[in-house]
Amino acid sequence: MRIKKAAVLGSGVMGSGIAAHLANVGIPTLLLDIVPKELTAEEQAKGWTLEHKQVRNRIVNQAVQRLLKQKPAPLMSKDNLALIEVGNFEDDFHRLAECDWIIEVVVERLDVKKSVFEKVDEVRKQGSIVSSNTSGISIEAMAEGRSDDFKKHFLGTHFFNPPRYLKLLEVIPTKHTDPAVVTFMKQFGENVLGKGVVLAKDTPNFIANRIGTYGLLVTVREMMKGGYSVGEVDSVTGPLIGRPKSATFRTLDVVGLDTFIHVANNVFEKVEGEEKEAFTVPSFMKTMVEKGWLGSKSGQGFFYKKGKDIFELNYETLEYEPTKKLKAPSIEMSKQAKGTANKLKALVYANDRAGQLLWNILSPTLLYSAQLLGEIADDIVAIDRAMKWGFGWELGPFETWDAIGVKQSVEKMKAEGRQVPSWVEDMLASGYEAFYKYEHGRVSYYDRGQYKPVEENEKVIHIQRLKEQKGVIKKNSGASLIDLGDDVALLEFHSPNNAIGFDIVQMINYALEEVDRNYKGLVIGNQGKNFCVGANLAMILMEAQDDNYFEIEMVVRQFQQAMMNIKYSTKPVVVAPFAMTLGGGTEICLPASRIQAAAETYMGLVEVGVGLIPGGGGNKELYIKHLSGMPNGVEFDLQKVANKVFETIAMAKVSTSAAEARELNFLNAQDSISINGDHLIHDAKQTVLALYESGYRPPVRKKIPVVGETGYATLLLGAQGMYYSGYISEHDLKIAKKLAYVIAGGSVPYGTEVDEQYLLDLEREAFLSLVGEPKTQARMQHMLVKGKPLRN
Numbered sequence: 001m002r003i004k005k006a007a008v009l010g011s012g013v014m015g016s017g018i019a020a021h022l023a024n025v026g027i028p029t030l031l032l033d034i035v036p037k038e039l040t041a042e043e044q045a046k047g048w049t050l051e052h053k054q055v056r057n058r059i060v061n062q063a064v065q066r067l068l069k070q071k072p073a074p075l076m077s078k079d080n081l082a083l084i085e086v087g088n089f090e091d092d093f094h095r096l097a098e099c100d101w102i103i104e105v106v107v108e109r110l111d112v113k114k115s116v117f118e119k120v121d122e123v124r125k126q127g128s129i130v131s132s133n134t135s136g137i138s139i140e141a142m143a144e145g146r147s148d149d150f151k152k153h154f155l156g157t158h159f160f161n162p163p164r165y166l167k168l169l170e171v172i173p174t175k176h177t178d179p180a181v182v183t184f185m186k187q188f189g190e191n192v193l194g195k196g197v198v199l200a201k202d203t204p205n206f207i208a209n210r211i212g213t214y215g216l217l218v219t220v221r222e223m224m225k226g227g228y229s230v231g232e233v234d235s236v237t238g239p240l241i242g243r244p245k246s247a248t249f250r251t252l253d254v255v256g257l258d259t260f261i262h263v264a265n266n267v268f269e270k271v272e273g274e275e276k277e278a279f280t281v282p283s284f285m286k287t288m289v290e291k292g293w294l295g296s297k298s299g300q301g302f303f304y305k306k307g308k309d310i311f312e313l314n315y316e317t318l319e320y321e322p323t324k325k326l327k328a329p330s331i332e333m334s335k336q337a338k339g340t341a342n343k344l345k346a347l348v349y350a351n352d353r354a355g356q357l358l359w360n361i362l363s364p365t366l367l368y369s370a371q372l373l374g375e376i377a378d379d380i381v382a383i384d385r386a387m388k389w390g391f392g393w394e395l396g397p398f399e400t401w402d403a404i405g406v407k408q409s410v411e412k413m414k415a416e417g418r419q420v421p422s423w424v425e426d427m428l429a430s431g432y433e434a435f436y437k438y439e440h441g442r443v444s445y446y447d448r449g450q451y452k453p454v455e456e457n458e459k460v461i462h463i464q465r466l467k468e469q470k471g472v473i474k475k476n477s478g479a480s481l482i483d484l485g486d487d488v489a490l491l492e493f494h495s496p497n498n499a500i501g502f503d504i505v506q507m508i509n510y511a512l513e514e515v516d517r518n519y520k521g522l523v524i525g526n527q528g529k530n531f532c533v534g535a536n537l538a539m540i541l542m543e544a545q546d547d548n549y550f551e552i553e554m555v556v557r558q559f560q561q562a563m564m565n566i567k568y569s570t571k572p573v574v575v576a577p578f579a580m581t582l583g584g585g586t587e588i589c590l591p592a593s594r595i596q597a598a599a600e601t602y603m604g605l606v607e608v609g610v611g612l613i614p615g616g617g618g619n620k621e622l623y624i625k626h627l628s629g630m631p632n633g634v635e636f637d638l639q640k641v642a643n644k645v646f647e648t649i650a651m652a653k654v655s656t657s658a659a660e661a662r663e664l665n666f667l668n669a670q671d672s673i674s675i676n677g678d679h680l681i682h683d684a685k686q687t688v689l690a691l692y693e694s695g696y697r698p699p700v701r702k703k704i705p706v707v708g709e710t711g712y713a714t715l716l717l718g719a720q721g722m723y724y725s726g727y728i729s730e731h732d733l734k735i736a737k738k739l740a741y742v743i744a745g746g747s748v749p750y751g752t753e754v755d756e757q758y759l760l761d762l763e764r765e766a767f768l769s770l771v772g773e774p775k776t777q778a779r780m781q782h783m784l785v786k787g788k789p790l791r792n
Contacts, residue, residue: 001184003027003129003192007099009089009116011063014133014161015105020067020074021163023083024599024659025192025675030095033059035088060086074164076599076657089119096123103157105133108262113142121150129181131157136205136266140174151176155185158206159195160390165600168390169195170206190457194599194675196389198382204270205263207376207383208390211397213264213279215365219248220282222360224315226353230302231312232326236354237361240331241347242340242394249302249312253295257288278368284315291318328354340394341403348404349412362400363413369397370421380435381445381454398435398445407433423448441469459679463492463527474510478503481511487520488685498528500584500616501536502555508562508588515571521688521696522569524588525576525681531601534583535559537610541780544771553768556615559584560760563617567591568698572691576684578677582606582654586666587614590621593691593698595671596684597658603666604654609789611731611776613739615767619649620759623743624704626665638751639714642707646715646743650736703753706745715740731775731792738766 007030008019015031022029035056039048048055064086067074075081087095096102102124106116113132120130126149132142139156146154156172169189173182182199189197200206205213223233230249238247246253252260261281268279288294288301293313295301304311304320311320330350334343348359369383377383384396395403407428410420427435427446437444437451442465444451466482473481478495491511493504508524515522525531543551566573566588575589578598586603589595597603605614605622613619623645630636647653648664655661658673667673674683707714719736722728728736742762745754770776775792782790 001100001127001129001181003100003188005030005099006101006103007032007096008103008105009033009120010105010107011060012105014159014163015103016063016067017074017161017163018103018105018133018159019084020080021159021193023080024076024164025194026083027192028083028085030085030087030092030099031060031064032087032089032092033063035090056088056091057086060088072162072165073656074162076164077659077663079663080659093119094123096120096128097125099124099128101129101131103131103133108134108137110137110141113137114144117142117146117150117154121146124150128153129185130154131185133157133159135209135263139172139202143174143176148176152178153181155181156200156202156206157185157189158200160208166390167194167196168208168386169193169197170200170208170386170390171197172200172202172206174202187457190676191459191679192675194677196385196678198377198386198389200382200386201376201378203376204267207386209263210267210372210376211365211369211383211387212391213260213267214368215361216248216252216260217264217278217281218364219361220285222357224282226357226360228326228353228357229312229321229324230315231323233357235325236331236347236358240334241344241358242400244392253301253303255295256297257285257294257301261285261289282315284318287318288313326354326357328352330355344395344400344403345405349408359412362404363409363416363418366397366401366409367413367418367420370424373421373423379445379447379452402434402436406435441465441467457679459676459682461681461685463490463681466490473514474507476503476507479507479511481507481514484523484681484685486685486689487518488688489515489519489522490681490685491522491524492526493524493532494526494528495536498526498530498532498585499534499536500532500559500588501539502558505555505558505562509565512565512569512573515573516569519571520692521572521574521593523574523576523681523684523688524566524592525578525684527681530580530585531577532582532585532588533580534585534606535616537780538784540771541777541784544777544780549768549772552771553764556764556767559587559616560764563587563591563621564756564760567621568701569593570698572688572696574684574687574691576674576680577601577603578680583614583618584616587616587618587621589666590618590625593696594687595667596680596687597661597667597671597673598677598680599658599673599675600677601658601661602654602656603658603661603664604652605649606652606654608650608652608732608735608739609779610783611735611773611779612770613735613742613763613766614649615763617756617760617763619645619739619742619763620704620756622648622665625668627704629665629668638705639707639711642711642715642743643718646740647718649743650719650739701756703755704745704759705751705753706748706759707743708745708748708750708752710750712740712744712746715744729791731773734773735770735776738770742766 005028006022008015009032011031011033019029019031036058043055104116106112143151143154155177158170160166160168171185186197189195234247234249238245264279264281292298293300302313310323312323314321330347330352331354334346337343337346347355380398384398387393387396413420435446443454445454470483480492482490484490572593574594574596575592576596577589578601581601581603583606586605605618607614626641626645655664661667674680723733746762778792779790
């Protein structure tokens with residue numbers, strides 16, 4: 001089976017988002033929707049009729065245009081739009097015969113979906129996969145009356161919104177689906193679409209929405225019962241317990257209250273008794289929908305922003321009040337605890353308002369998850385992954401239960417008269433006190449009286465487990481060198497925010513020496529929140545305020561030398577950036593043999609934001625990266641190259657994806673992108689091995705042509721124009737002059753060829769002179785305290 005071309009039926013927010021993600025991974029996609037019944041005033045003015053092609057494709061054309069304006073952006077690069085072809089259900093339906101995968105994303109009504117699939121069955125080619133993106137309608141019911149080949153190749157593929165960013169893909173087979181199709185879609189989802197795939201059963205709302213909706217409704221009822229406010233609940237149901245910043249009510253505002261109620265009613269209509277009661281939506285939420293207070297899309301919901309102030313809804317009076325936060329001793333205690341598991345334990349057993357609220361939210365949700373085992377999924381791993389990947393929970397329900405202690409919590413639940421599922425009681429009676437077991441870097445889960453190993457894609461590497469299995473070659477406070485296997489080593493950063501200090505520089509040099517002696521190559525990567533947010537700004541500022549410029553100069557010189565050591569290492573060095581890869585993080589990537597970037601990599605040389613310029617060779621390496629993209633033997637304008645590099649650094653441009661990083665020349669044609677972030681370390685390791693096996697040799701040192709004095713004058717013209725127009729400050733202009741001087745290669749004639757050390761010396765001098773500026777120090781201080789740039 002291969003998917004060379006896909007079709008998406010329905011171009012609403014979800015349909016167009018899925019089409020965009022297919023384009024992101026390089027799959028040509030046909031996007032179809034209905035034909036409009038009426039002309040717009042604009043179409044009438046142009047003299048068009050309902051038969052005009054632009055009119056007939058209007059709905060899809062508008063959807064495609066929205067893709068370019070939506071935030072966060074559904075497309076990783078605007079160029080990907082070229083892979084989406086538009087059409088409509090009447091003129092282009094026959095073209096589904098060209099497609100290997102047809103995804104239905106029309107209105108959530110069974111009769112409409114069945115009607116669409118009847119037509120699909122008539123035109124699709126034998127063996128093509130057909131799926132529905134429904135969030136809860138029975139997959140089995142949709143396939144009724146269809147041909148045998150259709151049924152064999154039909155299943156649910158439930159993406160979460162927005163499809164580019166949310167990791168979960170629920171795959172829901174029917175009793176007719178060919179097991180080979182299920183296996184293929186799971187592998188395709190992980191390896192090509194970059195998703196975390198879970199197999200779900202064909203039950204109302206599948207896994208994530210079933211438990212997530214239940215948990216949200218439990219939270220709303222506990223708020224009402226305990227007399228909490230909307231803001232108080234959100235202050236403790238977010239990052240404090242390992243959930244997203246949007247917590248409970250901001251999540252509802254983002255999803256849209258009308259959408260949420262529709263999803264809740266999906267279950268309400270299909271279950272009985274206590275469960276039906278649990279999915280009953282409180283009347284005040286229905287009133288909010290009647291008033292049009294749906295959340296972000298309508299401008300107000302549980303929260304309302306007026307100017308810079310945010311107000312929360314009083315659900316009793318339906319009036320907005322200043323936002324409140326819950327205060328309790330257990331909250332302060334939990335902030336001192338390390339890790340989400342310890343924070344949770346400090347909170348849920350506390351006898352204060354925060355502890356009571358969280359216990360009364362978590363305990364029913366954990367019990368409900370346990371009751372549904374076997375009904376919605378075959379094992380606890382699928383349930384935990386669905387909640388982590390679909391709702392952004394740091395710990396799934398069963399991992400949460402382990403964190404707070406299964407035995408202790410069950411005793412409390414039973415004391416309160418809560419019904420604990422018999423299989424959980426049997427587990428405890430058999431002497432098993434945790435749902436997961438961690439031994440020698442391997443994870444097992446409890447399943448029907450025994451522990452089974454957690455199955456994972458062979459491309460998933462967990463650095464922490466690797467360290468437990470193989471130990472660490474060497475470590476200091478900033479980084480560790482680890483054996484990745486197959487004679488490849490991994491250098492992992494683990495300083496606060498992975499900021500680069502002297503400790504990381506030392507470990508880079510040690511790693512390169514060790515790899516030169518004993519390994520085929522080196523991967524530089526980690527699995528922190530971000531790859532690297534840059535240099536240790538606090539250390540630089542502290543030394544500058546103490547007038548310790550000799551120390552700063554030494555650290556910068558050593559960082560530059562370490563980057564040169566990476567570049568000219570005798571063995572291949574592959575850097576694996578992801579998420580925030582800023583300043584020094586980008587400088588570590590640029591000189592490497594190859595970059596293996598995660599699709600979601602936000603890369604940029606952002607030092608001007610703190611009043612500096614890159615100091616670790618970033619200016620030089622980005623300039624060389626641009627030059628290396630120029631064809632051999634063809635004359636090109638050196639000034640244009642210098643202008644582009646100057647603009648990228650002076651404007652602190654940051655890519656919004658790895659694809660955009662390539663457009664900004666942080667990545668070149670030889671560098672690669674991993675769509676699935678979980679496969680990043682594996683892919684980087686394979687790149688190291690491929691380079692080694694092909695007889696890797698370090699680059700030959702070459703002199704670099706620069707634009708010199710005349711080029712420097714050209715670079716300054718634009719900056720001075722912006723200064724005189726009031727767009728940049730006097731200090732911005734000073735930084736721009738220093739940057740222009742470095743990129744131009746100093747006071748030499750145009751076209752002079754200089755060596756790398758000369759450019760590094762210019763860069764270091766400019767960096768040190770800016771560090772001494774009071775306004776730069778003010779910018780650094782502001783960034784450290786406020787987390788955002790100061791324009792002074």
